[in-house]
Amino acid sequence: MSRMTPTHTDESDAETDAAMDATTDAAMDAETDTAMDAETDTAMDATTDAAVDAETGPARTDPAAETVLDLDGIAKTYSAESAVQDLSMSVVDGEILALLGPSGCGKTTTLRLIAGLERTDAGTIDLDGRTLADPASGVFVPPEEHNIGLVFQDFALFPHLTAAENVAFGLSDRPESERDERVAELLDLVGLTDHADHYPEELSGGQKQRIALARSLAPEPDVLLLDEPLSNLDIRLRVSMREEIRDIIKATGVTAVWVTHDQEEALSVADRVGVMNDGRLQQIGSPESIFERPASRFVATFLGQASFLSARVAGDSLVTDLGRIDADRCAGLDAPDGSTVDVLVRPDDLRAAPTDGAGDGRIVRRQYQGPAFVYRVELSDGNTVHCLHNHTENFEVGEPVTVEIAADHSLSWYPSE
Amino acid sequence: MSALERLGGPLARLGSSDSELPTGLVLLSGAIAAAVLSPIAWLLFRVVNAETDVSLLTQPTTLLTSIGLVAVVTGASVLLGVPLAFLTVRTDLPFRRFWTIAVALPLVIPSYLGAFTYISAFGPSGYVADALAAVGVESIPSIYGFSGTALVLTLYTFPYVFITTRASLLSFDESLIEAARTLQVSRLEAFRRVTLPQLVPGIASGALLVALYALSDFGTPNLLRLEVLTQAIWVEFNGFGRETAAMLSLQLLTITAVILAVQSRVGDTTQGAYVGTRAGTSGDTTVSLGAWTAPALAFCSAVVTMCLAVPLGVLFVWFRRGGSSIGRTRLVFEWSYATNSVLVSVAAAVACALAAIPVAYLAARHRSTVTEIIDRATYVGYAMPGIVLGLALVFFGVAYGSTVSDIASVVPAANYLPTLYQTLPLLIFAYVVRFLPQSVGATRSSAMRVDRNLTEAARLLGRSPLAAFREVSLPLIAPGVFAGAALVFLTTMKELPATLLLQPTGFDTLVTYIWAIRESGSYGAAAIPALVLIVVSGLSMVVILSQEK
Numbered sequence: 001m002s003r004m005t006p007t008h009t010d011e012s013d014a015e016t017d018a019a020m021d022a023t024t025d026a027a028m029d030a031e032t033d034t035a036m037d038a039e040t041d042t043a044m045d046a047t048t049d050a051a052v053d054a055e056t057g058p059a060r061t062d063p064a065a066e067t068v069l070d071l072d073g074i075a076k077t078y079s080a081e082s083a084v085q086d087l088s089m090s091v092v093d094g095e096i097l098a099l100l101g102p103s104g105c106g107k108t109t110t111l112r113l114i115a116g117l118e119r120t121d122a123g124t125i126d127l128d129g130r131t132l133a134d135p136a137s138g139v140f141v142p143p144e145e146h147n148i149g150l151v152f153q154d155f156a157l158f159p160h161l162t163a164a165e166n167v168a169f170g171l172s173d174r175p176e177s178e179r180d181e182r183v184a185e186l187l188d189l190v191g192l193t194d195h196a197d198h199y200p201e202e203l204s205g206g207q208k209q210r211i212a213l214a215r216s217l218a219p220e221p222d223v224l225l226l227d228e229p230l231s232n233l234d235i236r237l238r239v240s241m242r243e244e245i246r247d248i249i250k251a252t253g254v255t256a257v258w259v260t261h262d263q264e265e266a267l268s269v270a271d272r273v274g275v276m277n278d279g280r281l282q283q284i285g286s287p288e289s290i291f292e293r294p295a296s297r298f299v300a301t302f303l304g305q306a307s308f309l310s311a312r313v314a315g316d317s318l319v320t321d322l323g324r325i326d327a328d329r330c331a332g333l334d335a336p337d338g339s340t341v342d343v344l345v346r347p348d349d350l351r352a353a354p355t356d357g358a359g360d361g362r363i364v365r366r367q368y369q370g371p372a373f374v375y376r377v378e379l380s381d382g383n384t385v386h387c388l389h390n391h392t393e394n395f396e397v398g399e400p401v402t403v404e405i406a407a408d409h410s411l412s413w414y415p416s417e
Numbered sequence: 418m419s420a421l422e423r424l425g426g427p428l429a430r431l432g433s434s435d436s437e438l439p440t441g442l443v444l445l446s447g448a449i450a451a452a453v454l455s456p457i458a459w460l461l462f463r464v465v466n467a468e469t470d471v472s473l474l475t476q477p478t479t480l481l482t483s484i485g486l487v488a489v490v491t492g493a494s495v496l497l498g499v500p501l502a503f504l505t506v507r508t509d510l511p512f513r514r515f516w517t518i519a520v521a522l523p524l525v526i527p528s529y530l531g532a533f534t535y536i537s538a539f540g541p542s543g544y545v546a547d548a549l550a551a552v553g554v555e556s557i558p559s560i561y562g563f564s565g566t567a568l569v570l571t572l573y574t575f576p577y578v579f580i581t582t583r584a585s586l587l588s589f590d591e592s593l594i595e596a597a598r599t600l601q602v603s604r605l606e607a608f609r610r611v612t613l614p615q616l617v618p619g620i621a622s623g624a625l626l627v628a629l630y631a632l633s634d635f636g637t638p639n640l641l642r643l644e645v646l647t648q649a650i651w652v653e654f655n656g657f658g659r660e661t662a663a664m665l666s667l668q669l670l671t672i673t674a675v676i677l678a679v680q681s682r683v684g685d686t687t688q689g690a691y692v693g694t695r696a697g698t699s700g701d702t703t704v705s706l707g708a709w710t711a712p713a714l715a716f717c718s719a720v721v722t723m724c725l726a727v728p729l730g731v732l733f734v735w736f737r738r739g740g741s742s743i744g745r746t747r748l749v750f751e752w753s754y755a756t757n758s759v760l761v762s763v764a765a766a767v768a769c770a771l772a773a774i775p776v777a778y779l780a781a782r783h784r785s786t787v788t789e790i791i792d793r794a795t796y797v798g799y800a801m802p803g804i805v806l807g808l809a810l811v812f813f814g815v816a817y818g819s820t821v822s823d824i825a826s827v828v829p830a831a832n833y834l835p836t837l838y839q840t841l842p843l844l845i846f847a848y849v850v851r852f853l854p855q856s857v858g859a860t861r862s863s864a865m866r867v868d869r870n871l872t873e874a875a876r877l878l879g880r881s882p883l884a885a886f887r888e889v890s891l892p893l894i895a896p897g898v899f900a901g902a903a904l905v906f907l908t909t910m911k912e913l914p915a916t917l918l919l920q921p922t923g924f925d926t927l928v929t930y931i932w933a934i935r936e937s938g939s940y941g942a943a944a945i946p947a948l949v950l951i952v953v954s955g956l957s958m959v960v961i962l963s964q965e966k
Binding site: 115117142143173216 | 868870871874875876878879880881888
């Protein structure tokens with residue numbers, strides 16, 4: 001098969017990139033960070049449910065597919081600091097699972113545990129029904145017996161071997177003719193047949209990436225692991241490369257676990273996304289389900305610019321600064337009458353409109369993104385929310401505005417803090 | 418890798434999991450380090466069991482002479498090396514490339530050969546004295562004694578300061594001076610406040626090499642009849658005052674330790690280690706010498722004449738006269754001396770390379786307290802004067818011999834145990850202890866370039882740890898191993914004091930042959946071996962320079 005072409009047009013990429021920046025800002029906001037720590041326990045419950053339940057939403061994976069990789073309660077501690085805690089998840093045949101989280105969340109450690117490059121302190125790892133690690137019964141299979149491929153962040157190509165020799169490295173147990181055939185096949189798959197005799201230092205970043213991918217795929221691994229595969233590439237190359245890698249993975253049908261800190265990357269390449277924070281899996285499900293129904297404040301803020309409206313439950317409705325909302329619009333609202341909850345509102349859920357009166361608040365910041373504006377509005381009670389507007393809707397900083405909830409989907413809510 | 422993982426990684430490797438300290442490798446490296454440290458243990462053991470009066474420990478004159486020699490030689494080397502470095506890097510001195518090479522070249526002449534030729538030229542009834550006597554000058558200052566020794570040692574060690582200072586000047590970012598100038602600082606003040614602090618670490622590391630050399634050198638003071646510690650040790654050793662020799666050796670080691678401590682205070686500052694991105698690119702700040710060009714050229718010419726023209730001229734004269742001298746002596750040069758030199762040097766190089774691989778690989782790949790200690794231990798040879806090392810191994814060989822004969826009085830079969838004293842294995846072991854640092858250094862720097870991920874990638878592609886080492890790590894560190902071995906080979910060729918103390922009877926090398934000629938006075942016969950040694954030293958410089966790229 002020939003090289004895949006990226007499906008995105010340049011224009012749409014630029015747009016998503018811009019939106020992404022805003023998202024990242026919000027996710028890294030310190031104010032939201034504290035919120036998610038307190039939330040961890042609630043989130044975990046949600047996670048456990050989500051992981052086993054079919055209610056994870058419309059997954060892109062065939063529901064009948066078999067589990068290939070199964071992690072059960074794994075944990076890893078480095079000198080009293082825990083890197084991974086009680087992590088359980090299953091990866092089914094042929095799917096791409098993205099492990100998403102901020103740096104230090106334990107996602108790379110999880111990958112290294114699966115690869116056998118680190119030993120788990122607790123829990124079990126099963127691959128295709130074979131136990132790879134189970135410290136309780138003293139089982140630890142060394143990495144060379146795993147049949148797992150790993151694409152390293154820095155590619156880790158052997159500098160003293162050519163591209164073709166790198167790809168052939170994992171095929172040393174095959175007869176020479178078969179080996180040559182397989183190498184040729186993979187070089188063709190990644191479109192680098194012409195570079196077979198080049199040494200790594202003669203290859204560009206994208207070419208190294210493709211050779212690294214070909215090398216990992218050559219021995220036909222049960223599972224392919226990718227550790228931040230795009231982070232060492234030029235930003236302009238990332239979007240096209242991620243489509244290309246996804247296409248190659250799908251073409252070979254291999255099961256893949258793809259670690260990234262980039263939410264857009266995770267949402268666009270994965271069949272399912274697992275969000276990690278602080279060594280724990282916060283939520284796992286289809287990209288749509290985790291974006292639309294984040295199980296915790298952390299997931300909500302990490303996946304996109306998020307604001308929270310405090311609301312008081314009053315019978316059939318919720319009383320907020322922006323007026324009443326029907327309680328029906330909040331999925332599964334079961335908070336008692338009179339209690340307060342926080343409702344998740346993303347920039348595209350809200351509309352601001354200039355007003356002559358006092359309004360709901362004032363515009364305090366204007367972020368121009370080219371195709372769109374994101375206005376930051378400080379509400380009368382001191383909360384801030386973000387509103388997404390077309391680039392033609394130009395308001396001034398300091399202008400009083402009214403804000404209305406324009407969302408046409410159900411809203412997520414979290415117990416108030 | 419996340420921040421937490423980066424933080425936890427090195428600590429976690431002290432634990433027990435797969436990516437952590439490999440026990441076999443640690444034990445092997447630990448054994449090598451222990452072997453390398455053992456000579457010090459023998460020395461201490463000998464001193465502790467000494468029966469001689471402790472008052473002998475203080476030999477104030479000798480001690481002061483040694484310290485004085487180190488101070489004068491180091492100071493003079495800085496005074497010669499720094500201006501020469503500045504002239505060749507930062508000024509418009511004519512023929513800068515030529516001077517750069519010519520000024521560094523004295524390093525290829527072992528200082529004892531320098532001393533040899535200086536005696537021949539400036540000694541009583543030397544060439545210069547004879548020539549001057551012909552024109553009526555009856556006496557010239559004696560080459561023997563403190564000033565002569567200091568002169569010769571300076572001439573053959575100042576290039577260390579020249580080279581390190583030059584490297585600092587070359588890596589110095591000119592834009593820093595420009596930045597200082599924009600902050601309203603004068604040219605002179607910019608030099609004092611910006612350039613100089615950046616140069617100090619470079620000058621200090623060169624000065625350290627000079628100081629250690631001046632302290633540990635045996636050949637030069639011996640030839641020039643200066644009573645320094647190394648000379649006193651030699652005299653005591655030959656006069657069967659071995660316990661005194663052991664105590665003097667400890668004094669020498671103590672001064673070495675002090676020098677190292679001082680240097681680590683002065684030279685090891687990270688703020689001086691700044692290396693600019695535009696190093697040496699701008700020619701705008703080159704200093705124009707103007708009227709100073711002629712004095713600068715005269716200075717460079719004088720230095721090069723003293724360092725190179727004198728010894729090479731003398732060797733040339735010897736070479737021409739070689740035939741006539743040989744008739745007067747039974748010390749006929751035999752090519753077997755050269756093959757003996759090559760033989761022991763090859764053995765030392767191979768042994769060093771084999772010992773360096775586990776130590777260097779462990780140090781580069783598994784950073785921890787244990788590996789750090791092992792790595793540092795192998796550097797002891799760096800600071801151990803050859804004569805001290807030789808002496809310690811003589812003690813070891815003799816003690817081993819007497820233990821064997823003790824056992825043999827009970828168990829006669831022990832008589833068949835091999836002896837060690839004055840055998841090749843002990844001599845080669847001495848070379849390994851002395852030169853292992855060169856091998857470890859070169860091997861480690863290439864092992865550092867083998868990324869951890871590469872071996873992990875090999876593991877995941879089905880290789881056992883050993884196979885991953887063989888197929889991935891070894892090919893990548895091989896250039897460093899070869900360079901280190903080459904360096905050991907070349908330095909072993911010219912090593913003098915340990916060779917003299919440990920040479921097996923009847924086993925002569927180029928070095929011991931030259932040394933024997935010293936006593937016979939028929940210098941002409943030394944021309945060929947001396948020239949061979951100079952070529953060998955020249956090659957070792959080439960290896961060092963190619964490694965530093």
